[in-house]
Amino acid sequence: MFPRALASLMMAVIFACSDGSAAAALEKIPQGFVGRWVWTVEGRPTFLLDIARDLAGETSITRPDRVSFFRDGTISGAEGAVSVQPLSVDMESPDRLKLVRREDGSTYELELVATGAARLSLAEGIPSLTLYRPYDPTKVMTDWGGDRTYRRELIVDQPASNPELAALYEADQAARQSSGSLGVEVATRDRTRRARVHELMAQGDLASGRDYFHAALIFQHGDEANDYLLAHALATTAIAMGEPMAGELAAASLDRYLQSIGQSQIYGTQFKVPNDGSEVTQGAYDRDLLPDAVRTAVGVPGLAAQEEQRQAYARERDASVAGK
Numbered sequence: 346m347f348p349r350a351l352a353s354l355m356m357a358v359i360f361a362c363s364d365g366s367a368a369a370a371l372e373k374i375p376q377g378f379v380g381r382w383v384w385t386v387e388g389r390p391t392f393l394l395d396i397a398r399d400l401a402g403e404t405s406i407t408r409p410d411r412v413s414f415f416r417d418g419t420i421s422g423a424e425g426a427v428s429v430q431p432l433s434v435d436m437e438s439p440d441r442l443k444l445v446r447r448e449d450g451s452t453y454e455l456e457l458v459a460t461g462a463a464r465l466s467l468a469e470g471i472p473s474l475t476l477y478r479p480y481d482p483t484k485v486m487t488d489w490g491g492d493r494t495y496r497r498e499l500i501v502d503q504p505a506s507n508p509e510l511a512a513l514y515e516a517d518q519a520a521r522q523s524s525g526s527l528g529v530e531v532a533t534r535d536r537t538r539r540a541r542v543h544e545l546m547a548q549g550d551l552a553s554g555r556d557y558f559h560a561a562l563i564f565q566h567g568d569e570a571n572d573y574l575l576a577h578a579l580a581t582t583a584i585a586m587g588e589p590m591a592g593e594l595a596a597a598s599l600d601r602y603l604q605s606i607g608q609s610q611i612y613g614t615q616f617k618v619p620n621d622g623s624e625v626t627q628g629a630y631d632r633d634l635l636p637d638a639v640r641t642a643v644g645v646p647g648l649a650a651q652e653e654q655r656q657a658y659a660r661e662r663d664a665s666v667a668g669k
Contacts, residue, residue, distance in 0.1 A: 374398075375439050377457050377515075380522040382476040384465070385644060386420060394455075394476065396434070404432040414471050459555065461514065461590070477590050478518050506553040510545060513538050514559035517566060538563050539572065554588030561591065565598050573602035593644035604628055611635055612643075613651045618658050622666060625659040627651070 374396065382394040393407040407429045413422040435443045437454070444453040444465075454466040455476075465474040517538060520531045542560050551557055561579035564572045576598035583591035593614070600610035609629040618625050637647035646654065 374434065374436065374442070375457075376519075377440070378442060378455070378463075380518065381479060382463060383479045384474050384476050386423075390479075390646075391420075391423070392474075392476075393479075394432075396432075404434065405429050406432055414467065461518070461559075475589075507545065507550055507556045507559075510542065510551065510556050510559050513541060514562060517563050521566075532568065535563075535566050535568075539567060554583045554586030554591065557583035557586060558588045558591045558594065561594055561598065565594065565601065570602055570605040573598050573605055577602055592642075596640070596643050596645050612640055612645045613648065614645055616655060616658055618662050620662070620666070622663070625655050625662065627655065 376398075379396050379398045382396070383390050384392040384394075391408065391412070395405050395407075397404040407427060409423050410426055410428055411422055411424055412420055414420050433445075435445060437443045440457040442455040444455055445451070454464075456464045456466070458464050461478040463476040465476055467473065517535070520534065542563050545551060546560065551560060557579045561576045561583060564576035564579065567573060567576070577595060580591045580595035580598055584595060596612040597614040600612050600614045603610050604615055607629075609631040610627065611631050611634045613627055613630060613632070615627060616625060617628050632648060640647055
């Protein structure tokens with residue numbers, strides 16, 4: 346049995362290049378790395394890694410001020426305020442970035458392992474972190490019990506078996522990472538992607554859990570009730586086929602479907618953020634049907650964390666309105 350050796354993670358990503366030009370380094374970063382990544386613990390967003398596509402953007406990691414890692418794959422001591430730390434990066438290969446801790450020069454590696462999934466390697470003997478692309482707005486949680494030990498999700502490699510479907514998924518995600526608002530053009534492309542996924546499904550071209558997850562995510566961004574219902578069916582199929590990312594999507598697609606037909610959501614994944622300054626809500630929501638244990642089992646935060654998330658959305662919206 347390994348001793349519980351602690352390794353505190355204070356991550357910084359350093360963008361550098363051989364000719365000393367930060368702009369050149371950013372130009373070399375493959376598109377697969379660009380955008381937002383999330384690491385969750387028991388369904389709780391813990392780290393957000395945002396990699397900018399160009400020098401004008403801001404690359405950063407958002408995380409609790411303190412968290413300790415153990416060799417047995419658990420974490421503890423998560424406490425303190427959430428901070429946003431500016432980052433920079435060094436390219437090692439088209440599918441690997443070297444991350445350097447600016448404070449002391451400690452290095453980590455970020456490696457693409459599948460479409461929408463990456464492995465972050467830490468100190469020797471500490472299990473790697475699984476980073477995924479979030480499919481909805483995500484906030485880092487702060488209501489940690491500092492003395493509680495949390496179980497971590499470890500990396501599971503399950504490459505997509507359909508390259509075209511993986512490309513459709515990446516296009517769906519790119520549209521949401523690069524657009525301040527989702528307008529008519531994005532909606533039109535979403536419909537085109539859904540039509541093509543329908544064709545792939547009819548042809549029997551979905552073969553892996555990752556395929557079904559990608560298809561589910563594309564229909565989750567639909568515009569009518571049956572899109573969300575199909576997203577839920579596809580996500581549950583992905584779960585049955587062993588896809589580790591599909592639990593929260595299955596919950597979110599069910600919630601979105603229920604609200605689209607005038608019923609109450611049951612997990613609490615849906616938030617309504619009005620631009621007119623009125624209250625941020627979760628809409629119709631039956632909070633009593635499920636216990637938090639069911640929510641966290643599929644990767645959805647519990648009720649207290651959801652309220653914190655709702656307040657964070659309100660603060661972000663108010664700050665955005667005030668800045669205009």
